[in-house]
Amino acid sequence: xxxxxxxxxxxxxxxxxxxxxxxxxxxxxxxxxxxxxxxxxxxxxxxxxxxxxxxxxxxxxxxxxxxxxxxxxxxxxxxxxxxxxxxxxxxxxxxxxxxxxxxxxxxxxxxxxxxxxxxxxxxxxxxxxxxxxxx
Amino acid sequence: xxxxxxxxxxxxxxxxxxxxxxxxxxxxxxxxxxxxxxxxxxxxxxxxxxxxxxxxxxxxxxxxxxxxxxxxxxxxxxxxxxxxxxxxxxxxxxxxxxxxxxxxxxxxxxxxxxxxxxx
Amino acid sequence: xxxxxxxxxxxxxxxxxxxxxxxxxxxxxxxxxxxxxxxxxxxxxxxxxxxxxxxxxxxxxxxxxxxxxxxxxxxxxxxxxxxxxxxxxxxxxxxxxxx
Numbered sequence: 001x002x003x004x005x006x007x008x009x010x011x012x013x014x015x016x017x018x019x020x021x022x023x024x025x026x027x028x029x030x031x032x033x034x035x036x037x038x039x040x041x042x043x044x045x046x047x048x049x050x051x052x053x054x055x056x057x058x059x060x061x062x063x064x065x066x067x068x069x070x071x072x073x074x075x076x077x078x079x080x081x082x083x084x085x086x087x088x089x090x091x092x093x094x095x096x097x098x099x100x101x102x103x104x105x106x107x108x109x110x111x112x113x114x115x116x117x118x119x120x121x122x123x124x125x126x127x128x129x130x131x132x133x134x135x
Numbered sequence: 136x137x138x139x140x141x142x143x144x145x146x147x148x149x150x151x152x153x154x155x156x157x158x159x160x161x162x163x164x165x166x167x168x169x170x171x172x173x174x175x176x177x178x179x180x181x182x183x184x185x186x187x188x189x190x191x192x193x194x195x196x197x198x199x200x201x202x203x204x205x206x207x208x209x210x211x212x213x214x215x216x217x218x219x220x221x222x223x224x225x226x227x228x229x230x231x232x233x234x235x236x237x238x239x240x241x242x243x244x245x246x247x248x249x250x251x252x253x254x
Numbered sequence: 255x256x257x258x259x260x261x262x263x264x265x266x267x268x269x270x271x272x273x274x275x276x277x278x279x280x281x282x283x284x285x286x287x288x289x290x291x292x293x294x295x296x297x298x299x300x301x302x303x304x305x306x307x308x309x310x311x312x313x314x315x316x317x318x319x320x321x322x323x324x325x326x327x328x329x330x331x332x333x334x335x336x337x338x339x340x341x342x343x344x345x346x347x348x349x350x351x352x353x
């Protein structure tokens with residue numbers, strides 16, 4: 001774990017500070033690498049015992065679409081990883097309602113259970129964060 | 136105030152690396168501290184010493200190195216993103232170091248504000 | 255909260271998303287190609303003017319100038335340089351870049 005966390009000893013360096021982190025995903029998977037590399041940061045963040053939320057808005061909602069099959073494009077299908085997040089105690093996944101509906105999707109189309117928030121609710125959630133990292 | 140900076144795009148291709156630099160420079164001049172600049176995604180390409188822009192263009196890589204030298208700014212390149220793109224210790228410019236993604240999360244915890252520059 | 259938008263509103267929906275999810279009383283800073291949103295006659299002019307009742311809008315003048323748009327900034331949008339950018343980040347308790 002020390003290698004993946006950059007050699008940081010969590011007990012010493014995080015010194016009990018718990019911040020609210022939001023990872024905001026607004027980009028579709030595969031077309032660019034942002035979605036995949038965002039997920040890699042999220043997994044590492046689990047080691048720091050922070051208050052982590054994942055936000056999916058705009059094309060970021062497509063990251064959670066069921067049925068991704070990447071064999072023919074020759075890329076790694078990373079959508080199963082979203083289902084593994086629970087095992088890392090990352091359980092706060094939020095989808096913006098407007099973005100989901102504008103793409104003809106419902107929660108049944110998504111690989112993981114999420115909480116659907118209106119734009120206004122999302123605005124409040126984002127406003128409450130200490131650190132917002134967007135990819 | 137203590138700032139963390141995240142750079143997600145390579146130099147020259149996108150203005151993000153320039154804006155991040157101008158922001159960091161202004162922050163230092165105003166007496167703030169830069170806790171760390173973390174280079175992720177194609178941002179890792181800011182760290183290669185093989186960069187040779189035309190003489191009449193700014194040298195983005197050297198600019199970072201100089202900032203590290205003059206102000207002790209910690210320039211960290213993500214190891215996983217770097218390996219994907221061929222950025223390793225052998226071609227690292229002065230002032231940069233390679234480390235894990237945990238350094239980004241740690242900056243988020245330690246810095247008063249973390250500002251992202253990207254596409 | 256400070257919201258930073260760096261995309262042209264005629265190419266991407268970033269400014270729309272930011273306006274939709276920005277809380278009343280927050281601040282928006284337009285940088286890089288985002289500064290086209292701050293200009294008169296651009297696609298975002300009317301929605302930005304309407305939003306300015308609820309949010310304060312700034313634009314980074316080095317980016318306006320670089321693009322030759324310095325003379326067509328919408329009234330009421332304040333221009334800042336990189337020092338002003340730093341001050342805006344300090345002034346709000348958190349910051350989000352709408353990439």
